[in-house]
Amino acid sequence: MKLDILLGLQWGDEGKGKVVDVLTPRYDVIARFQGGPNAGHTLEFNGIKHVLHTIPSGIFHPQKINIIGNGVVIDPVVFQKEINKLEEMGIDPTQNLFISRKAHLILPTHKWIDAMLEIQKGEQNVGTTLKGIGPTYTDKTARSGFRVCDIITPDFLDKFSVIYKKHSDLLIKNGYNPNEDIETAFQTWFDSLQTLLRFKLIDSEYEINRYLKEGKKVLAEGAQGTLLDIDFGSYPFVTSSNTVAAGACTGLGVAPNQTKRVIGIVKAYCTRVGSGPFPTELFDETGEQLRKQGHEFGSTTGRPRRCGWLDLVALKYAIMINGITELVLTKADVMDNFDIVQICTQYQIGDELTNRFPAEITAEIKPVYKKMKGWKQNLSLEKDYQNLPREFKKYVAFIEMDTGVPITIVSTGPDRNETIIRK
Ligand code: GDP
Ligand code: IMO
Ligand code: MG
Numbered sequence: 001m002k003l004d005i006l007l008g009l010q011w012g013d014e015g016k017g018k019v020v021d022v023l024t025p026r027y028d029v030i031a032r033f034q035g036g037p038n039a040g041h042t043l044e045f046n047g048i049k050h051v052l053h054t055i056p057s058g059i060f061h062p063q064k065i066n067i068i069g070n071g072v073v074i075d076p077v078v079f080q081k082e083i084n085k086l087e088e089m090g091i092d093p094t095q096n097l098f099i100s101r102k103a104h105l106i107l108p109t110h111k112w113i114d115a116m117l118e119i120q121k122g123e124q125n126v127g128t129t130l131k132g133i134g135p136t137y138t139d140k141t142a143r144s145g146f147r148v149c150d151i152i153t154p155d156f157l158d159k160f161s162v163i164y165k166k167h168s169d170l171l172i173k174n175g176y177n178p179n180e181d182i183e184t185a186f187q188t189w190f191d192s193l194q195t196l197l198r199f200k201l202i203d204s205e206y207e208i209n210r211y212l213k214e215g216k217k218v219l220a221e222g223a224q225g226t227l228l229d230i231d232f233g234s235y236p237f238v239t240s241s242n243t244v245a246a247g248a249c250t251g252l253g254v255a256p257n258q259t260k261r262v263i264g265i266v267k268a269y270c271t272r273v274g275s276g277p278f279p280t281e282l283f284d285e286t287g288e289q290l291r292k293q294g295h296e297f298g299s300t301t302g303r304p305r306r307c308g309w310l311d312l313v314a315l316k317y318a319i320m321i322n323g324i325t326e327l328v329l330t331k332a333d334v335m336d337n338f339d340i341v342q343i344c345t346q347y348q349i350g351d352e353l354t355n356r357f358p359a360e361i362t363a364e365i366k367p368v369y370k371k372m373k374g375w376k377q378n379l380s381l382e383k384d385y386q387n388l389p390r391e392f393k394k395y396v397a398f399i400e401m402d403t404g405v406p407i408t409i410v411s412t413g414p415d416r417n418e419t420i421i422r423k
Helices: 016-026 076-088 108-124 133-141 148-152 156-173 182-196 204-213 245-252 285-293 312-322 390-403
Strands: 003-008 029-032 041-045 048-052 065-068 097-100 200-202 218-221 259-267 270-272 306-308 326-330 340-349 352-354 365-373 407-411 419-421
Touching (some): 016 407, 065 204, 076 182, 097 204, 200 204, 312 390, 390 407
Parallel strands (some): 029 218, 097 200, 326 407
Antiparallel strands (some): 041 048, 340 352
């Protein structure tokens, strides 16, 4: 059996959590491979809405194993809150959630350094989630990080002191004072480690490879989106991990030749939260309508998401980088009332037309749009793809034709049941 990968193809919030939850019955194991509490993956079923940050989106299926892989960065305080919420709902995740010993830990100081760096960047700030993601991955690559396995070693406090000193020196040097009480923040952090220790800490690379050998089906769940990838995204307005399919290999310890399907989640329009270029962004009434109808406010930070038309130049780039084998189209229902729907098919830069997503996206880039007639019907009422409005099927066919990738699932609402699987 080979690993399937599911990930976002835009700037995050494509609906990954919902789709993973829908697909979980087909799998035995769901494993997160990168990112951390910057993610907010929303699931809805039985009238309950739930947002997950660190825990894989298969957790509501008690028979399925969920793994937090080595590529993830964990804030034990956020993790504890997530666990508490699940336990309040009567779910016992200690039996089917395992954590990689190699995953790195976010300390309170990482969050403060994140805030400090954002202030220093001034108008050029990234608009991070302030969850400490960048500084934690920086420590990982600088070989001074703090891993899950470190908390169970005898010299835990020595290791902790080294990193704490490094961080506090940096904060003091820059004159940064956190908004919270330092002692309380660390006390809360240390206390929360007890929750982490209630879980089975594993060498997830061995376990996942064993599952695959035994014929078990494993799905890798991505966080963020391809355009936020540290290498291929709209740098420097990106996150600090590899969000692309290759990240599933390094973030779980699965070899590239052991991967199979790569499922790309694409929203029927684009959104972005935080700063950075966004060629198809709409500043008008239509943008406002997308935000309102789509409830486009961050699941993690509550910030309003910037909205714009679907961008096929960026989508085809994301499909290429990830080797996408199939697409899942989400949130088209948000445009149910639109008379006209537009899709960006090319970029115009000066007199030139291009299909390429450039290394540097500047204000000079003008999207070229194809206008399509809206479907003016409530998509979420329909369960059979054949019965969907003709204009909507044309919209789907156009994306498939231009990208060369089939759309196998159409999500028509936030609920688990609002999903059309095409035959
Ligand atoms: P993720 O980070 O990719 O998991 O996406 P988020 O959960 O941050 O954002 C997606 C939002 O859209 C959530 O509020 C979902 O409940 C909601 N959602 C997902 N799929 C659909 C859909 O097909 N239609 C509508 N209207 N909402 C959806
Ligand atoms: P999910 O998994 C949308 C954005 C931030 C910021 C940039 C860097 O829910 O799709 P970071 O805190 O990672 O250093 O911030 O990345 N960002 C996301 N945007 N969805 C996410 O996750 C995001 N995670 C980070 O807004 O622009
Ligand atoms: Mg999200």
